[in-house]
Amino acid sequence: MATCPASELAPPGEGADETAALADRVRRAADARRPLRIIGGDTKAWLGRPVEGEPLALSAHHGIVSHDPSELVLTARAGTPLAEIEAQLSAHGQMLGFEPPRFGAASTIGGVVASGLSGQRRPFVGAVRDFVLGVAILDGRGRRLRFGGTVFKNVAGFDGFRLMAGAMGLLGVILEVSLRVVPRPRAESALAFEMDSESARLWVADKLRGPTPISGAVHDGARLRLRLSGGEAAMRAAGAALGGEAAPLDFWESLRDAPHPASTPDAPLWRLCLPRRAPPPDIGDLVAWDWAGAQRWVVSDLSAEAVWRAAAEAGGHATRIHAPAAADEVFQPLPPAMLALHQRLKAALDPARVLNPGRMYREL
Amino acid sequence: MLDRFDPAVDPTFPAVDPARLAAALGAVIPADRLILTPEGMRPYETDALAAYRSLPGAVVLPADAAEVRAALKVARELGVPLVPRGAGTGLSGGALPYPRGILMSFGKLNRILAIDPAARTARVQPGVRNLAISEAAAPFGLFYAPDPSSQLACSIGGNVAENAGGVHCLKYGLTVHNLLSVTLETIEGETLAIGGGEALDTPGFDLLALITGSEGLLGVVTEITVRLTPLPADVRTLLAAFPHTHGAARAVADIIAAGIIPAGLEMMDGLALRAAETYAHAGYPLDAEAILICECDGEPADADDEVARIADLCRAAGASLVRRAADGAERQRLWAGRKGAFPAMGRYAPDYYCMDGTIPRRRLPEVLDGIAALAREHGLAVANVFHAGDGNLHPLILYDASAPGELSRSEKLGGAILELCVGAGGTITGEHGVGREKLNQMCVQFSPAELETFAALKAAFDPAGLLNPGKTIPTLPRCAEYGGMHVHRGASPHGDLPRF
Numbered sequence: 001m002a003t004c005p006a007s008e009l010a011p012p013g014e015g016a017d018e019t020a021a022l023a024d025r026v027r028r029a030a031d032a033r034r035p036l037r038i039i040g041g042d043t044k045a046w047l048g049r050p051v052e053g054e055p056l057a058l059s060a061h062h063g064i065v066s067h068d069p070s071e072l073v074l075t076a077r078a079g080t081p082l083a084e085i086e087a088q089l090s091a092h093g094q095m096l097g098f099e100p101p102r103f104g105a106a107s108t109i110g111g112v113v114a115s116g117l118s119g120q121r122r123p124f125v126g127a128v129r130d131f132v133l134g135v136a137i138l139d140g141r142g143r144r145l146r147f148g149g150t151v152f153k154n155v156a157g158f159d160g161f162r163l164m165a166g167a168m169g170l171l172g173v174i175l176e177v178s179l180r181v182v183p184r185p186r187a188e189s190a191l192a193f194e195m196d197s198e199s200a201r202l203w204v205a206d207k208l209r210g211p212t213p214i215s216g217a218v219h220d221g222a223r224l225r226l227r228l229s230g231g232e233a234a235m236r237a238a239g240a241a242l243g244g245e246a247a248p249l250d251f252w253e254s255l256r257d258a259p260h261p262a263s264t265p266d267a268p269l270w271r272l273c274l275p276r277r278a279p280p281p282d283i284g285d286l287v288a289w290d291w292a293g294a295q296r297w298v299v300s301d302l303s304a305e306a307v308w309r310a311a312a313e314a315g316g317h318a319t320r321i322h323a324p325a326a327a328d329e330v331f332q333p334l335p336p337a338m339l340a341l342h343q344r345l346k347a348a349l350d351p352a353r354v355l356n357p358g359r360m361y362r363e364l
Numbered sequence: 365m366l367d368r369f370d371p372a373v374d375p376t377f378p379a380v381d382p383a384r385l386a387a388a389l390g391a392v393i394p395a396d397r398l399i400l401t402p403e404g405m406r407p408y409e410t411d412a413l414a415a416y417r418s419l420p421g422a423v424v425l426p427a428d429a430a431e432v433r434a435a436l437k438v439a440r441e442l443g444v445p446l447v448p449r450g451a452g453t454g455l456s457g458g459a460l461p462y463p464r465g466i467l468m469s470f471g472k473l474n475r476i477l478a479i480d481p482a483a484r485t486a487r488v489q490p491g492v493r494n495l496a497i498s499e500a501a502a503p504f505g506l507f508y509a510p511d512p513s514s515q516l517a518c519s520i521g522g523n524v525a526e527n528a529g530g531v532h533c534l535k536y537g538l539t540v541h542n543l544l545s546v547t548l549e550t551i552e553g554e555t556l557a558i559g560g561g562e563a564l565d566t567p568g569f570d571l572l573a574l575i576t577g578s579e580g581l582l583g584v585v586t587e588i589t590v591r592l593t594p595l596p597a598d599v600r601t602l603l604a605a606f607p608h609t610h611g612a613a614r615a616v617a618d619i620i621a622a623g624i625i626p627a628g629l630e631m632m633d634g635l636a637l638r639a640a641e642t643y644a645h646a647g648y649p650l651d652a653e654a655i656l657i658c659e660c661d662g663e664p665a666d667a668d669d670e671v672a673r674i675a676d677l678c679r680a681a682g683a684s685l686v687r688r689a690a691d692g693a694e695r696q697r698l699w700a701g702r703k704g705a706f707p708a709m710g711r712y713a714p715d716y717y718c719m720d721g722t723i724p725r726r727r728l729p730e731v732l733d734g735i736a737a738l739a740r741e742h743g744l745a746v747a748n749v750f751h752a753g754d755g756n757l758h759p760l761i762l763y764d765a766s767a768p769g770e771l772s773r774s775e776k777l778g779g780a781i782l783e784l785c786v787g788a789g790g791t792i793t794g795e796h797g798v799g800r801e802k803l804n805q806m807c808v809q810f811s812p813a814e815l816e817t818f819a820a821l822k823a824a825f826d827p828a829g830l831l832n833p834g835k836t837i838p839t840l841p842r843c844a845e846y847g848g849m850h851v852h853r854g855a856s857p858h859g860d861l862p863r864f
Binding site: 068069070071072073093094116118122123126127129130139143145146147149150151152153154155156157158159160162163165166167170171182183184186205206208209210211212230231232233234237273274275276277278291294295315316317319331332334337338341342344345347348349360361 | 481482483484504505526527529533534537538540541554555556560561562563564565566567568569570571573574576577578581582594595596597617618620621623624625662663664665666667669670722723724725726751754755756789790791792793794795796797798802806809810811813814817818820821822823824825836837
C-alpha cells in the first residue's frame with residue numbers, strides 16, 4: 001500500500017485551461033440560440049438521443065488541478081482522460097470508488113460525471129453522484145458557476161454539484177470536478193459459482209442481508225461472479241461462508257474495459273434498473289445482470305411502450321441502448337408533472353436551451 | 365439579530381387577515397391539530413438556535429399527506445409563507461417561523477411504515493425520530509447509519525431537509541448517501557415520486573440529490589425510504605492524547621493518507637476535553653491539549669489490525685498516550701464524554717454558540733490557530749469539538765447572554781470563524797445547514813450569479829417563493845448590504861493570520 005506524508009501535494013499535471021474560450025462559445029451560442037453538442041471523449045454517443053448542434057469539444061480543457069492523498073480529493077478539468085486520473089490515483093494507492101466503465105481510451109472525467117454511469121461497485125459503495133464533491137460549470141449563458149467544493153461535508157446551498165451527475169450536459173457544461181476518492185481495499189479476491197441466473201440473484205440478495213465484503217455481483221449469463229474487497233479477516237470469513245471456486249480478479253478489471261453490449265449493433269438491447277429481488281419482467285431474453293441484480297441487460301422485441309410499462313410495474317425503469325430511429329425516445333418517459341419540472345429546471349440553468357437540447361428527452 | 369425579518373433585504377408578502385387564514389386552515393385541519401393562540405404557538409417560535417425567535421400566524425400538525433396538501437393549498441391560495449418543521453433540533457434557525465406565516469410541524473406524521481430486511485430498507489414518515497429507525501431495524505441486524513448527535517430527538521424529515529451528518533459519516537456517508545426515495549409535495553399542488561428506490565438509478569435529473577439538504581425551500585416530504593446497513597461484526601475504540609493540537613491534526617491526516625477510513629474519527633481540544641471529563645468522567649487525560657477518539661469496525665481481526673496501525677501513526681505524530689478501550693463499558697465512557705461535550709460547556713459559560721464549518725483536513729493546524737486568534741480578538745473563549753476525519757469543525761463560542769453585548773460579539777466572532785473556513789478552502793456549513801443563521805456568510809461563499817441560480821432552482825419548484833422564505837439563499841440586496849464588509853471568495857478576510 002502506498003502512503004504519502006500529509007504535506008505531499010501531487011503536482012498538477014500537464015494541462016490547459018480553456019475556460020475563457022469555452023465561455024465565449026457558449027455565450028455566442030446563447031445569443032444566436034444555436035444549440036451546442038457537448039463532447040468529452042465522444043465514447044458514449046450511443047447513450048441518449050442524438051443532438052443536432054455545433055460540437056463543443058472539451059478535450060483541450062484538461063489536466064489534473066490537484067490531488068492531495070490525505071484529503072481523499074482529486075480535482076480535474078473536464079477533458080482530463082479517465083485513464084490519466086486512474087493512473088494518478090493508483091500511484092497513491094487510491095481509486096474512484098464508483099469504478100466507472102471506460103468505453104475506450106478517450107473517455108474523459110467530464111463525460112463520466114455527465115453520463116452518471118457507475119460501475120460494478122454501485123450497489124455497495126454508491127454512484128458517481130455520491131463521490132462528486134464540487135463542480136465548476138458554464139451555465140447556458142456562459143457564466144462560470146461553482147457548486148460544492150473540495151470537502152466531504154458541505155451543505156451550503158442546494159446540491160447543484162450532485163445534480164450535474166447524470167444530467168447529460170443539459171444543465172451546464174462541466175468545466176471541472178472535485179471527486180472524493182477512496183483508498184484501494186487492503187485485500188481483494190474473486191469467486192465464481194455454477195448457478196443459473198435466477199437462483200444466483202436470489203441467493204446473492206439473501207447474502208446481502210448481513211455484513212459482507214461483497215463488492216461486485218454479476219451474472220454473465222453462464223455463471224455467477226462475486227468480488228470481495230476489504231480486510232483480510234473479512235475476506236477469509238466470507239470466502240468460507242460463500243463457497244464457490246476461486247477465480248481470477250482480472251475478470252473485474254476486464255468488465256470495465258469490455259466493449260459495451262451496445263456494440264452488438266443489431267439486437268434491440270435494453271438496460272433495466274429494477275429492485276434486485278424483482279422477478280424478471282416477461283419482455284425478452286436476459287443477457288446478463290450486474291449490481292447484484294439491480295441492473296439487467298435484456299434483449300426485447302416488444303415495443304418501447306411495453307418495455308417501459310413492464311419496467312415500471314416491476315418497480316424500476318428501462319433505457320433503450322439502441323435507438324432504431326433518431327426520433328425515438330431513449331429514457332423511460334417521465335410523468336407529466338415531473339417532465340414539466342425538468343423543463344423548468346432546464347430553463348433555470350439554460351434559458352436559451354443551447355446545451356445538449358434533446359439529448360435526454362425531446363422536450364428538454 | 366437575524367431573527368428580525370427585514371423588509372429591505374428579505375422576501376416580503378402582502379399581509380393576510382389573520383381571521384381569513386384561521387378560517388381557511390380550519391376548513392381543512394381539525395381543530396385539535398391547528399394552533400392559533402400565541403401561548404399555544406410559543407413552543408414553536410424557535411428551534412435549537414434558541415437565540416432566534418419569532419411567532420407564526422398559525423401552527424398546523426397534519427396527520428396525513430392529504431392534510432399536508434390541503435395546508436399547502438391554503439398557503440398558495442392566500443399567498444402566505446409556510447415553514448416546515450421536524451423535531452425542532454436544528455442549529456441554524458431553519459425552522460424559525462416566518463412572522464404571521466404558517467408553521468407546519470411533522471410531529472403527527474411519525475409512523476414507521478415498513479422495515480424490509482431482505483431489501484435492507486425502511487419506509488417511514490418524516491416525523492419519525494432518527495434513532496427510532498435504527499431501533500426498529502436492530503432485530504434484523506441492521507441500522508440506519510447517519511447519526512447526528514441529536515439522533516435521540518431529531519426527525520428523519522429534518523435530516524433530509526438538512527442532509528444531516530453525524531459521527532460515522534466518514535465511513536457510512538451523509539443522509540444523501542443513505543436515501544433511496546422520497547415523496548415530495550410541492551406548493552403548486554403536485555405529488556412527486558423522487559429517487560429510484562430499490563432500483564437505485566432513476567431516469568431524468570438527480571432530484572433526490574437536489575431535494576436532500578434543500579432546507580424546506582423546494583417542497584415538503586411526506587414519505588421517505590432509507591437504506592439500512594448491516595451492523596458491523598465488532599467495534600474497537602481508541603483514545604489518543606496529544607500535548608498540542610497540531611500533533612492530533614497531523615495524526616488525522618496521516619491516518620487517512622495511510623488508506624484507513626475509520627468509522628469515526630473525533631477530536632476535542634483542551635478546553636473541551638477538560639469540561640467533558642469533569643462532566644462525564646470519560647477517562648480523558650486532563651493535561652492533554654487535544655484528544656482523538658477513533659473507532660474501527662468490521663471483522664474482529666481486521667478491526668484489531670486497523671486500530672494497531674492507527675495507534676502507531678498517533679505515536680509517530682507525538683501522542684503522549686494511546687489507549688484502546690478494554691471493553692464495551694470503557695468504549696461507552698469514551699463516547700459519553702464526546703457526546704456530552706456540548707452540555708458540559710455549561711461549566712464555563714451560561715451559553716454557547718455552536719459553529720459548523722468544514723475545511724480541508726491538512727489545514728486543521730492553521731485554522732485552529734486562526735480560531736484561537738479570533739477568539740482573543742473578540743474577547744471570548746472558544747472550545748473545539750469536531751468530526752476531525754471529515755474536517756468538520758464545531759467551534760463552541762462561550763458567552764453569557766445576560767451580559768450586555770456578548771451575544772452580538774459571539775455572533776460576530778462566529779461569522780469571522782466561518783469566513784476563515786471559506787478562506788481556507790472550506791465551507792460555512794458542514795452539516796447544520798444555512799438556515800437563517802448563516803445567510804450573510806452565503807454572500808461570502810457564493811457569487812451573485814451562483815446565488816441567482818439557486819434562486820432560479822427554487823423558483824422552478826416554488827415560483828411564488830412561499831416555502832421557508834428568508835432562509836438558506838440570501839437575496840442579492842442582502843448581500844449588497846452585507847457583502848460590502850467582506851472580501852469575497854478566494855481572499856481570506858483575515859490576511860494577517862499565519863498561513864502554511
